[in-house]
Amino acid sequence: MSDSRPDADTWPIAAAMLPFLGTTTSGTPVQDAPGEVWGAALAEVADAGFTEVDLTDSWVRPGDLTPQRLDELAGAIRSAGLTAPAISAIRRSVIDPDSADDNLAYSHRTIDAGAALGCAVVSVGLHRPLLPEQQKAHWFWTVDGPRDSDDPETWSRAVSRLRELGDHAASVGVQLSLEMYEDTLLGSADSAVRLVTDIGSDAVGLNPDLGNLYRLHRPIEPFLDALAKCLPHSNYWHVKSYLRLEDFPSGTVLTAPAPMDSGSMNYRRAIKMALEAGYTGPFCVEHYGGDGLAVAARNRDYLRGLLRFDLSDAASPEVR
Amino acid sequence: MSDSRPDADTWPIAAAMLPFLGTTTSGTPVQDAPGEVWGAALAEVADAGFTEVDLTDSWVRPGDLTPQRLDELAGAIRSAGLTAPAISAIRRSVIDPDSADDNLAYSHRTIDAGAALGCAVVSVGLHRPLLPEQQKAHWFWTVDGPRDSDDPETWSRAVSRLRELGDHAASVGVQLSLEMYEDTLLGSADSAVRLVTDIGSDAVGLNPDLGNLYRLHRPIEPFLDALAKCLPHSNYWHVKSYLRLEDFPSGTVLTAPAPMDSGSMNYRRAIKMALEAGYTGPFCVEHYGGDGLAVAARNRDYLRGLLRFDLSDAASPEVR
Amino acid sequence: MSDSRPDADTWPIAAAMLPFLGTTTSGTPVQDAPGEVWGAALAEVADAGFTEVDLTDSWVRPGDLTPQRLDELAGAIRSAGLTAPAISAIRRSVIDPDSADDNLAYSHRTIDAGAALGCAVVSVGLHRPLLPEQQKAHWFWTVDGPRDSDDPETWSRAVSRLRELGDHAASVGVQLSLEMYEDTLLGSADSAVRLVTDIGSDAVGLNPDLGNLYRLHRPIEPFLDALAKCLPHSNYWHVKSYLRLEDFPSGTVLTAPAPMDSGSMNYRRAIKMALEAGYTGPFCVEHYGGDGLAVAARNRDYLRGLLRFDLSDAASPEVR
Numbered sequence: 033m034s035d036s037r038p039d040a041d042t043w044p045i046a047a048a049m050l051p052f053l054g055t056t057t058s059g060t061p062v063q064d065a066p067g068e069v070w071g072a073a074l075a076e077v078a079d080a081g082f083t084e085v086d087l088t089d090s091w092v093r094p095g096d097l098t099p100q101r102l103d104e105l106a107g108a109i110r111s112a113g114l115t116a117p118a119i120s121a122i123r124r125s126v127i128d129p130d131s132a133d134d135n136l137a138y139s140h141r142t143i144d145a146g147a148a149l150g151c152a153v154v155s156v157g158l159h160r161p162l163l164p165e166q167q168k169a170h171w172f173w174t175v176d177g178p179r180d181s182d183d184p185e186t187w188s189r190a191v192s193r194l195r196e197l198g199d200h201a202a203s204v205g206v207q208l209s210l211e212m213y214e215d216t217l218l219g220s221a222d223s224a225v226r227l228v229t230d231i232g233s234d235a236v237g238l239n240p241d242l243g244n245l246y247r248l249h250r251p252i253e254p255f256l257d258a259l260a261k262c263l264p265h266s267n268y269w270h271v272k273s274y275l276r277l278e279d280f281p282s283g284t285v286l287t288a289p290a291p292m293d294s295g296s297m298n299y300r301r302a303i304k305m306a307l308e309a310g311y312t313g314p315f316c317v318e319h320y321g322g323d324g325l326a327v328a329a330r331n332r333d334y335l336r337g338l339l340r341f342d343l344s345d346a347a348s349p350e351v352r
Numbered sequence: 353m354s355d356s357r358p359d360a361d362t363w364p365i366a367a368a369m370l371p372f373l374g375t376t377t378s379g380t381p382v383q384d385a386p387g388e389v390w391g392a393a394l395a396e397v398a399d400a401g402f403t404e405v406d407l408t409d410s411w412v413r414p415g416d417l418t419p420q421r422l423d424e425l426a427g428a429i430r431s432a433g434l435t436a437p438a439i440s441a442i443r444r445s446v447i448d449p450d451s452a453d454d455n456l457a458y459s460h461r462t463i464d465a466g467a468a469l470g471c472a473v474v475s476v477g478l479h480r481p482l483l484p485e486q487q488k489a490h491w492f493w494t495v496d497g498p499r500d501s502d503d504p505e506t507w508s509r510a511v512s513r514l515r516e517l518g519d520h521a522a523s524v525g526v527q528l529s530l531e532m533y534e535d536t537l538l539g540s541a542d543s544a545v546r547l548v549t550d551i552g553s554d555a556v557g558l559n560p561d562l563g564n565l566y567r568l569h570r571p572i573e574p575f576l577d578a579l580a581k582c583l584p585h586s587n588y589w590h591v592k593s594y595l596r597l598e599d600f601p602s603g604t605v606l607t608a609p610a611p612m613d614s615g616s617m618n619y620r621r622a623i624k625m626a627l628e629a630g631y632t633g634p635f636c637v638e639h640y641g642g643d644g645l646a647v648a649a650r651n652r653d654y655l656r657g658l659l660r661f662d663l664s665d666a667a668s669p670e671v672r
Numbered sequence: 673m674s675d676s677r678p679d680a681d682t683w684p685i686a687a688a689m690l691p692f693l694g695t696t697t698s699g700t701p702v703q704d705a706p707g708e709v710w711g712a713a714l715a716e717v718a719d720a721g722f723t724e725v726d727l728t729d730s731w732v733r734p735g736d737l738t739p740q741r742l743d744e745l746a747g748a749i750r751s752a753g754l755t756a757p758a759i760s761a762i763r764r765s766v767i768d769p770d771s772a773d774d775n776l777a778y779s780h781r782t783i784d785a786g787a788a789l790g791c792a793v794v795s796v797g798l799h800r801p802l803l804p805e806q807q808k809a810h811w812f813w814t815v816d817g818p819r820d821s822d823d824p825e826t827w828s829r830a831v832s833r834l835r836e837l838g839d840h841a842a843s844v845g846v847q848l849s850l851e852m853y854e855d856t857l858l859g860s861a862d863s864a865v866r867l868v869t870d871i872g873s874d875a876v877g878l879n880p881d882l883g884n885l886y887r888l889h890r891p892i893e894p895f896l897d898a899l900a901k902c903l904p905h906s907n908y909w910h911v912k913s914y915l916r917l918e919d920f921p922s923g924t925v926l927t928a929p930a931p932m933d934s935g936s937m938n939y940r941r942a943i944k945m946a947l948e949a950g951y952t953g954p955f956c957v958e959h960y961g962g963d964g965l966a967v968a969a970r971n972r973d974y975l976r977g978l979l980r981f982d983l984s985d986a987a988s989p990e991v992r
Contacts, residue, residue, distance in 0.1 A: 371940075376991070377990055377991075392990065392991045396991065488920070489918070491918060491920070494918065494919050495921060595915070597917065597926075604919075606918075606924065607917065608915045608936060609936070610934065641936045641938070642935050642938055642939070643933060643934075643938060643939060643940040644940075647933070647934055650933075650934075
């Protein structure tokens, strides 16, 4: 998945639409709101200095829009001066025991919508909707969510369904990216690599969203070790950071979202590793809690600085 | 309390004097120090880019200055290139079982001093002095302080005394603002709104200093829900942020002061809500711990950016 | 140790080489790598805006280089546009029960290397190598490490050996600085001051690296109180900050590295106190976890701003 390295100044870095609610203040779904409501949100993203947006489907579901409304969305994106390199479909697992078939159909529609919007990537995952107990928590990731079965049938079904989505994506010129998430078949570097390898499609890669794992209040795989395994298979990347506080003797762990420039995850080394590994995919900058858009903008500026890192000096890769 | 919206570039955003000690290095109270000592502190505030200062009375108590010394303070403020839109009287509850009458008299004097200094607002609260156990703590809010009685007599006394202060304030052209604080009659959105409503004076409003509640190591009311209730009654606003780390299953909560641009409180949405609600009062930026003045300055710049938010597009209020 | 105050704009503020690993990606020790590998790391430091570097010996040990390789290091530093005001020798205690003599010899060689490189300071400490349990921890300081014996023989040996190093340092025009670290004879302000006083050499001072103590998950001496005691004896200063979260009633403490501009340590007051105390030594900006170099650069900018503080106004020292 490695072509030539994009120019650091124009490497696509998209704002996640995560900080924008799916319901307007007057109570209607943003999905059904007039295009001006979409435009106002997208203008706010552009105002924060973004040129790209990831259409997180907790805001608007492109896959559920009529062709006419999809045109309206494309117009709103264009009018805001943005492009959309990606749609991220969240909590729509194609092996969800309750809604696998609906989610598969939805994912297919989302791929078509992505193609219509000129997206390079559609990102999907195997995580399921938040449980009531997770919704009650201040930070949902501090409560365990559903866990994928580890039986061989589930694995095969995941492989075949994701391969089916990949074939569809390939046919319309889109890449499919698989978002890593705890307690799913994409919940560790080894499992994620094995899954994408079993799928075995040029159109399917990983989204090494390792912030999802780093923030857990339990022992974790070291970030850079996991990343090293995933990078050769990655075609899209949700980046975000956390402060991780651990009292080793008692096992107490607490985390909170933090800007990438000052969080506990070492993105300087991560991005060097990505450049060395030939990663060329787009990025999506995320942040939970507080002012998600402002921190995402700061993450973008920080990330763009790192992407300027000069590998031409033969010694650089030695440095880390 | 909503006139026309102030211009974002000149909307008063005052530095709290909280980071400045009430005692000089040579051991004298700043209250009694020569005007040059006041001037040096105020110059430092101006040097941090402020044009307004909140005269937090842990630094200097304007209400206890002679007219001549009050003139000296006014001169020091002017010389530093500042104005003082507010005095914040801290821990001077007019229903404190130990010092209610003294505090009432002091609050009256503070209102007069505020008028003399050209302040628009005097902020008072119902919280009492820190207990010894709170003073020993690294962060005082992690130890429970005194709790207001919930009997009807206490409530009536609070209403009548605060109304009395409001009447005085109105007579000298000043607004009285009531700072929210845990375990007082101003300790929840509902109670605060009920109190200000019972007082029923145009000269009395709320100071929705919800950082005071957000930082507590116990379950809390969601920040934006509480704010929504308080905004229609608010005439001044101490803003500050915290990181809030919660392990939901165990109930463990830890907090630390954080810049507003990257703390866990969503001030982007809060300020949009305030603009929609027609809030027009001054702001005071605070920060505890570390470099309070530097973070306050950063909070000011962040806040001013948010105040530029354009509501003219009819769709914007829908966005949040 | 106080000459005239350096100019704030050129006061030496060195980047610690801490964020750079001691092993290259191809597995060789950086110690043995070609000069271009050194040059690439130093260029990255310069690219972050630094003009000075602290040669932390976890990266390269100047004391173990041949004269020719030391020249090569000097050339690499020069080529990067940097100077090296200091070498920091880490975990090489001259009273380590296992390796005291080796460490003493190494410290002597490091002083000679420092002189050859034009360093003003060599910083040493009494902390020993991390224990296996510390290496397993997410943050090593959350696990207790070795503790210096408090018997009089250990004390005398520390005094005589550090005095011996100081005499050597003085003879080649270098200052020796003693880094404060928990559970060593330099583990509290009182003990550190007593130790440096017992040594009694103009060439030996303290490195009040109080971040080392502030980050501990146990009760601590207040930062500014400890600093006040140490400042008159300090000739070098590793600065860094942490968020410190404490639940006082339960005694729970968690910490995480944070930028100096927004961490919980009050460096504004600390630097004022240092200027008042006549501190004139170089600084070294550190940061653990995440992007150590980026935060160090931010720490440098923040620190330089504080160093511009104007003490000429007679009232300023009164302000704090």
